[in-house]
Amino acid sequence: MKKWAILLALTMMTTVVLSACGTKSETKEENGSSASGNKEVVELKFTAWGDVSSNPAEAKLAEEFNKTHDNIKVKFEPVPGDGYGTKLTTSLAAGQAPDVFLIGEGDFYKYVDKGVVEPLDDHLAKDSAFKTDIFQQDLLNMGRIHDKLYYLPKDFNPLSLWYNKSMFDEAGIPYPSNDWTWDDLTATAKKLTAKDASGKYTKFGFNATKWEYPIYTYLWSNGASIANEDGSKAEGFMNSDKTIAALQKYVDMSIGADKVSPTPQDTETMGGDSSMFMTNKLAMMVTGRWVKSDLDKSDVKYGTALIPKGADGERAGIIAAAGWAINANSKNKEAAYELVKFLSGTEAQKLRSEEGKVLPATVAELDEVKKTEVADQPVIEMMNFAKKPVTMVSSNGPIFVEEFTKALEKILLKKSTVQDALNEAAKTIDSKVK
Numbered sequence: 001m002k003k004w005a006i007l008l009a010l011t012m013m014t015t016v017v018l019s020a021c022g023t024k025s026e027t028k029e030e031n032g033s034s035a036s037g038n039k040e041v042v043e044l045k046f047t048a049w050g051d052v053s054s055n056p057a058e059a060k061l062a063e064e065f066n067k068t069h070d071n072i073k074v075k076f077e078p079v080p081g082d083g084y085g086t087k088l089t090t091s092l093a094a095g096q097a098p099d100v101f102l103i104g105e106g107d108f109y110k111y112v113d114k115g116v117v118e119p120l121d122d123h124l125a126k127d128s129a130f131k132t133d134i135f136q137q138d139l140l141n142m143g144r145i146h147d148k149l150y151y152l153p154k155d156f157n158p159l160s161l162w163y164n165k166s167m168f169d170e171a172g173i174p175y176p177s178n179d180w181t182w183d184d185l186t187a188t189a190k191k192l193t194a195k196d197a198s199g200k201y202t203k204f205g206f207n208a209t210k211w212e213y214p215i216y217t218y219l220w221s222n223g224a225s226i227a228n229e230d231g232s233k234a235e236g237f238m239n240s241d242k243t244i245a246a247l248q249k250y251v252d253m254s255i256g257a258d259k260v261s262p263t264p265q266d267t268e269t270m271g272g273d274s275s276m277f278m279t280n281k282l283a284m285m286v287t288g289r290w291v292k293s294d295l296d297k298s299d300v301k302y303g304t305a306l307i308p309k310g311a312d313g314e315r316a317g318i319i320a321a322a323g324w325a326i327n328a329n330s331k332n333k334e335a336a337y338e339l340v341k342f343l344s345g346t347e348a349q350k351l352r353s354e355e356g357k358v359l360p361a362t363v364a365e366l367d368e369v370k371k372t373e374v375a376d377q378p379v380i381e382m383m384n385f386a387k388k389p390v391t392m393v394s395s396n397g398p399i400f401v402e403e404f405t406k407a408l409e410k411i412l413l414k415k416s417t418v419q420d421a422l423n424e425a426a427k428t429i430d431s432k433v434k
Contacts (some may be wrong), residue, residue, distance in 0.1 A: 042335040044074045046100035049084035057352045065342050072335045092116045099330040100339050105142055105321045106391040112145045113395050118326035119148040123337040130341055139361045143323045151323025152344035153361035155352055157288035158319050158382035165301040167283040176305040185308045189260035192283040207273045207285040208253040208261035210408055213318050214286040216389055217307050220316030222246040226404050231394025234429035239422040248418045251411050288320050289379050290357050304378045317385040396433050403429050
């Protein structure tokens with residue numbers, strides 16, 4: 001008993017001493033300031049895909065933010081390689097994710113539905129100095145889900161047709177025009193496809209990639225789609241007569257008797273579509289402006305054009321974009337909001353657009369790019385034809401993409417006909433959606 005009494009007395013004395021020390025020096029007030037008047041420094045982390053070398057603007061913006069915000073210190077921690085989504089999801093589930101993170105438009109719904117993204121509406125309502133009308137409203141509204149705004153736009157990239165001028169010049173063929181239909185593209189691609197003496201393909205006229213975004217533009221321009229308007233039904237859309245016919249023509253470009261496109265395996269063997277394009281082995285591809293910086297470093301002569309129209313004269317495009325989000329479980333949401341504003345703001349948009357990889361999401365800055373941009377004017381013009389993929393209109397989007405991708409792989413590997421693969425996919429999707 002005597003020992004316990006002594007221990008209790010010592011514990012109480014220690015508590016009193018520590019309390020007194022805390023009162024003298026480090027007592028914090030409600031506004032985050034200490035009794036001495038110094039504000040507490042909040043530390044934040046933010047992330048994006050790629051490494052520092054592929055995100056020079058973000059690294060520089062982190063430095064600028066720290067210079068202009070005495071009470072917030074940010075650290076940029078990008079994720080290199082292809083594991084960004086997996087690592088982010090894992091860190092969010094473990095409660096260890098950065099305070100601010102970048103999300104691609106195809107995953108906007110997914111992360112909101114996981115409950116890991118902080119709505120921005122209340123923050124914006126309290127901030128009279130920051131106006132969202134600086135942004136192109138279509139891009140801003142991409143981040144509005146279930147009547148709440150969750151993302152502020154970082155940048156955007158409309159897909160367009162990119163062509164290798166040297167290959168066209170060598171073949172004596174006129175460059176693609178904005179009046180082209182997909183049939184015009186296929187006919188021209190056939191002239192630009194070549195084999196060696198052994199029958200091995202050495203050059204391809206077009207890349208009918210298995211990436212779903214270019215495929216969507218082909219389907220849409222031919223009056224087809226893999227889903228209904230609100231992304232709730234696949235039956236009658238993914239396996240409609242129009243979709244089956246359009247996808248058959250698309251895949252025939254790479255696996256048909258008169259192929260004009262590499263298969264995915266061909267593309268991988270030959271170093272990827274950008275490498276093939278820069279080494280005069282690929283004449284045309286539908287992609288985004290992110291290829292521009294690599295193309296400009298090479299000797300390739302290239303041009304851009306609008307994505308071709310369908311047989312009925314319809315043209316369709318798609319926008320790849322990215323948005324900054326606040327971690328819903330961040331302990332410093334107000335500070336994180338300041339960072340998101342900065343990363344999406346005017347100066348950040350200017351800095352990124354100077355690199356030439358992306359287009360600014362703000363109205364004034366895009367207008368400046370339009371004044372000076374000549375070669376890639378069709379890229380900007382494709383904004384006028386952009387449509388939303390199923391992942392941008394429904395929480396069911398990932399289900400559609402997963403099953404459509406499986407169907408496409410079966411078709412390209414000749415394990416199933418287009419009709420059978422799409423019928424099976426449509427049935428599976430509707431079952432999962434229900």
